[in-house]
Amino acid sequence: MATTGERSMIEGSPVYPAGTRVNERGHLVVGGCDVVDLVAEFGTPIYIYAEDDMRARGRSYLDAFRSRSENFEVLYASKAAPVSAIYRLFAELGLSVDVASGGELHMALRAGFDPARIYLHGNNKTEPELRYAIEAGVGHVIVDSFAEIARLDQMLDRPQDVLIRVTPGILPSTHSYVQTGGLDSKFGFGLEDGLAARAVAEVLGSRNLRLVGLHAHIGSQIFELEPYAAAIEALAALADGGWECRTLNVGGGLGIAYTSADAPPSIEDYVDVKVRGVERVFDPVPRILIEPGRSLVGNAGVTAYEIGTVKQIPGVRTYLSVDGGMSDNLRPMLYGARYEAVVANRAAAAPETLATVAGMHCESGDILITDVLLADPGPGDVLVTPATGAYGHAMASNYNGVPRPPVVFCREGAARLVVRRETWEDLVARDVG
Numbered sequence: 001m002a003t004t005g006e007r008s009m010i011e012g013s014p015v016y017p018a019g020t021r022v023n024e025r026g027h028l029v030v031g032g033c034d035v036v037d038l039v040a041e042f043g044t045p046i047y048i049y050a051e052d053d054m055r056a057r058g059r060s061y062l063d064a065f066r067s068r069s070e071n072f073e074v075l076y077a078s079k080a081a082p083v084s085a086i087y088r089l090f091a092e093l094g095l096s097v098d099v100a101s102g103g104e105l106h107m108a109l110r111a112g113f114d115p116a117r118i119y120l121h122g123n124n125k126t127e128p129e130l131r132y133a134i135e136a137g138v139g140h141v142i143v144d145s146f147a148e149i150a151r152l153d154q155m156l157d158r159p160q161d162v163l164i165r166v167t168p169g170i171l172p173s174t175h176s177y178v179q180t181g182g183l184d185s186k187f188g189f190g191l192e193d194g195l196a197a198r199a200v201a202e203v204l205g206s207r208n209l210r211l212v213g214l215h216a217h218i219g220s221q222i223f224e225l226e227p228y229a230a231a232i233e234a235l236a237a238l239a240d241g242g243w244e245c246r247t248l249n250v251g252g253g254l255g256i257a258y259t260s261a262d263a264p265p266s267i268e269d270y271v272d273v274k275v276r277g278v279e280r281v282f283d284p285v286p287r288i289l290i291e292p293g294r295s296l297v298g299n300a301g302v303t304a305y306e307i308g309t310v311k312q313i314p315g316v317r318t319y320l321s322v323d324g325g326m327s328d329n330l331r332p333m334l335y336g337a338r339y340e341a342v343v344a345n346r347a348a349a350a351p352e353t354l355a356t357v358a359g360m361h362c363e364s365g366d367i368l369i370t371d372v373l374l375a376d377p378g379p380g381d382v383l384v385t386p387a388t389g390a391y392g393h394a395m396a397s398n399y400n401g402v403p404r405p406p407v408v409f410c411r412e413g414a415a416r417l418v419v420r421r422e423t424w425e426d427l428v429a430r431d432v433g
Helices: 006-009 035-042 052-068 082-095 102-110 127-136 145-154 195-204 226-239 267-281 293-302 332-335 424-428
Strands: 027-031 047-051 070-078 097-101 119-120 138-142 160-167 209-215 247-248 287-290 301-313 317-323 353-358 367-374 382-386 409-413 414-419
Touching: 006 424, 027 035, 035 047, 035 301, 035 382, 035 409, 035 414, 047 052, 052 070, 052 082, 052 267, 052 293, 052 409, 082 097, 082 102, 097 102, 102 119, 102 127, 102 317, 127 145, 138 145, 138 209, 145 195, 145 209, 160 195, 160 226, 160 367, 160 424, 195 209, 195 226, 209 226, 226 247, 226 267, 267 287, 293 301, 317 367, 332 367, 367 382
Parallel strands: 047 409, 070 097, 070 287, 097 119, 119 138, 138 160, 160 209, 209 247, 247 287, 317 353
Antiparallel strands: 047 301, 301 317, 301 382, 353 367, 409 414
16 A cells, blocks of 8 residues: 655655645545546547646746846746646746747637747747747747748848857757757857858848847756856857857757656756856856757656556566557657656555556557556556646647547646547548549
């Protein structure tokens, strides 16, 4: 039966949303809602977010800046979880937003973001996307190529504030797929090869583009803080070229805890390193922007599945197959990401069964977690993987014709559906032949 030790492993874990606990029934509780009851109401798979957890993280970023600087802006990097209700939550909190496509721009505008507080990113913005941004009055466009500089300038009939994306040649310790600040990158203009300086000259010589600052994002899921300071220092030389850098976007990338062994830096330490780094090498000090995404929503969300089959291969391993997989969480297959799991209807029981959690898709690589200890899992049990609030819904697909899961917000014991589950009919709704 439940022990204090097993309860505390969940209730004190940074992997789960703040306030997650185990109730008297031995069930996992997120945002005050019993996950087993949520599954009974909404089905599986299901993305569950603790609404107050996201608010608290957003406020933590704002408070960390307010104690260190008066001239700052916190942008929600919405690619982490492009959900209308999440856009709306952060807009109401006073954050700005980073969008990386016309679709994300549309969702941000629809959710109520002031266009002046929207920053448009992307290494290959299409003409319709740029046109949409211009017509909407987007505050800033982050230009990423010489072709884009020319195209955007030609499309405009008024001044447009832009930032130049720079690859400063800094490679943090993270997966190579999410390193974005090295010289060999599809993003931005390099410092070492002189392309960034050339981009500055071209923007300054344009008719309608108004250069207000620089942008550098060195990667994601980063635990080391030193690379941020190095990237800021690298940008200072480019800004010292006869023009005033009034805005400096020093990116996002703060890592989160995916397992209990992970120990990412605090939001306060992360903000402190960036503010001190800018103040040390820039005079005058520009407006400082950061763009967290994963660290705002990642640990606020969990995914719940139903275990369908248990397959024991003697002397090899035990497979648990769930009713989801790579269509709702691609990160284990894309990055080799590691997750924890718990049987939500026996959340306080001792985990003594070693198993591998497999998805339902027709791919041998559709494995969510290899070798995880669980409490006597069996068919019909509810399995929860924490820390799926970022890039689960965002990267979800209909592979094998599987409808995408719903998104549910939980707060103080009340649950509300914010994205409905897709149906089989949705899979053919766009077919025309």
